[in-house]
Amino acid sequence: MIRKTFKGGVHPPHYKEATEHREIEKARLPQRVIIPLQQHIGAPCELIVKVGDKVKVGQKIGEGKAFVSAPVHASISGEVVSIETLPHPVGGKVLSVVIQSDGLDEVDNNIKPFGSIESLSPEELKKIIREAGIVGMGGAAFPTQVKLSPPPEKTIDTVIINGAECEPYLTADHRVMLERTEDVVFGIKVVMRAVGVSSVYIGIEDNKPDAIKKLEEAVSGEENIKVIPLRAKYPQGGEKQLIYAITGREVPSGGLPMEVGVIVQNVGTVTAIARAVKTGMPLIERVVTVTGSGVKKPRNLLARIGTPFKDLIEECGGFNGTPGKVIMGGPMMGIAQTSLEVPVIKGTSGILVLTKEEAKQYEPGPCIKCARCVDICPINLLPTRISHFSQMGMWDEAEEYNALDCIECGSCSYICPSKIPLVQRIRIAKGEILARKRKK
Ligand code: SF4
Ligand code: SF4
Known part of the structure; x- marks a missing residue:
């Protein structure tokens, strides 16, 4: 088997053992969620609820009016108890809607399946994706519908599904590929119809042989969808590296994947697309890997958007000793947190807790000009x-x-x-x- 790769990169230890074999578990329904109106690249949403409003699961609470934006939805049913600027896991403070749960988890009456892919036009599919508030779930959080709508002068001939998950510790995408294989394939077919491409590659690092096998079996009857095993190397999941490894095409400096005829979508994103089309439910939950030796029972949790980090850490048995650092994402690209009150957002792939001793290794010294x-x-x-x-x-x-x-x-x-x-x-x-x- 040829395993493709790219030039440069590093080989950090994977540290995935704690959660790679742990099935996705539903996190407890949070008592309270904090939904920031900005969870994506682009313009923030405009508020469409007020304090005191009763909301249901899947109800839109923030409208993404600009072209590059994505609406946000209530992830639990209950009452809007405050609207205020609150700490955001990406940094700073953002206007957020706080919903207190009524414990009923009642779904909004407008949530209904949209029907088969074939019965929907490309424009209708893109509208569903936009209205569902779907963004890149690998961390970048770029509105998906915008990615699927390149300008007419750009010809897209290839879609790459990013299942590399090259960040150490994180296993959310790995588990999604194993446990939601059917949704991954369904979401890919939606993307193919929405963009009008017939060539799709699913890139997966070779440290996930079970996911490679499962997806190869799932697409064995599909002529136009191929699984490409990739050499495990960081940052194999970077868009430019992935495109080069799979197609040999080089995205120019300052350019986007569409310059070389490619669109890249994360596996979590295509499963969210599948759910939106199949059930009508917008993006209100995601798989989060809660891990690191600073947490007692590392797990892959299906968590509602807006769940405070502290709830998920508690659900994983709490801290193991004194925590040195809490990071949203992995150790390479993740963002260190100063508060555990921050909520899970659409781009939260993991919560990594490092012990005090581990965190020490990140304390900087002077540059020794080693190059x-x-x-x-x-x-x-x-x-x-x-x-x-x-x-x-x-x-x-x-x-x-x-x-x-x-x-x-x-x-x-x-x-x-x-x-x-x-x-x-x-x-x-x-x-x-x-x-x-x-x-x-
Ligand atoms: S973070 Fe930026 S500068 Fe550093 S290695 Fe990656 S691409 Fe290069
Ligand atoms: S040149 Fe300086 S900044 Fe670069 S790796 Fe060496 S010590 Fe670090």
């Missing part, structure tokens, strides 16, 4: 220079050194012997450059 970060960068950037410009507030220089091309894979931070938070600094530079561009 390992330069050698490892899969985009051929100079992470140490961009990081320096970021610290100095030299945004023009950071842009000249192509900071915007950084895919935030975290390989440079991982390989740095001084544990300098390069990717975090580059992320800040990117934010500043983009903010300045928007102002102009």
